[in-house]
Amino acid sequence: MTQIQTANVKDYDDNFVIGVDKANVSHAEVSVLPAKQRMSPWDCMRKNPKIVLLTLYANIGSAMVGYENLALSVCLAMPAFRMTFASEVNGTLIIPAHWQSAWNATYNVMSMLGSVVAGFRQDWFGRRSVFLAAIICSVTGTAINYVAETPAVFLGGKIVTGFAVGLVLAGTQTYVSEIAPLPMRGIALSANTIMLNLGLLMAISATFSRIYIMDPSAFRVVFAAAWVFPGLLLLGLPFVPESPYWLVMKGKQQEARRALQKLSPAGSNVEAALVQIHSQSKRSAPCLWRRLR
Incomplete structure (x- = not known):
């Protein structure tokens, strides 16, 4: 199984992450999504009471x-x-x-x-x-x-x-x-x-x-x-914490991390989830703009 390398995650600027290379971004998405997709709805609810x-x-x-x-x-x-x-x-x-x-x-x-x-x-x-x-x-x-x-x-x-x-x-x-x-x-x-x-x-x-x-x-x-x-x-x-997706969309990376920490159960990989949200935001914004033009 691909291991998430979080050692390179140093800090966040107004745009995204300083010290996270493209390979790490890809690895984070690959590791987070399948684990969630394999979880049943009831297990997911039990692990996410907040x-x-x-x-x-x-x-x-x-x-x-x-x-x-x-x-x-x-x-x-x-x-x-x-x-x-x-x-x-x-x-x-x-x-x-x-x-x-x-x-x-x-x-x-x-x-x-x-x-x-x-x-x-x-x-x-x-x-x-x-x-x-x-x-x-x-x-x-x-x-x-x-x-x-x-x-x-x-x-x-x-x-x-x-x-x-x-x-x-x-x-x-x-x-x-x-x-x-x-x-x-x-x-x-x-x-x-x-x-x-x-x-x-x-x-x-x-x-x-x-x-x-x-x-x-x-x-x-x-x-x-x-x-x-x-x-x-x-x-x-x-x-009630603000939506991490909105915070990422506005470039508020530190606040998005804190919101994810409040929403996530103990032991969750918040950094990987944040990378995933940012990646989804980058992909969806241009698509939406093309549809609205």
């Missing part, structure tokens, strides 16, 4: 998406919600169709816009910055929904929460795909769907017992419960 926890953390945002997607639909059926936002037509409280359409349409349009913005932001400022932006937007949008007493104000809340949902959807998948080792990457990415559906169940559970409450607290509590998701994301954010 990445499992970070995957669950990132997908708190996916649960938030599921919750937000269903909360409005369920609240529309609440008598208390109609009493606050509906108009009386022939003795019946009816929420005008144009408001219902506006709430749902703007939410989805802003979600799409949030995903686009997240794509640029996470390349400029890092993957963690998208989580922070989503937290701020989610807290703000939920606050607007909570205090809203007119359809127009409620629309403003849906605009902001929709943007937050788009941010977190794009940021979660990017971050998880970059930190998860290849054998467990499929399972890690599938956590997005699992947590999204868990959010749907949480929304149903939060509203089920409140459907017959006739004061505004019936639906305001449902919206306030959405603060749990950005709250948990905010509590965990200081302990």
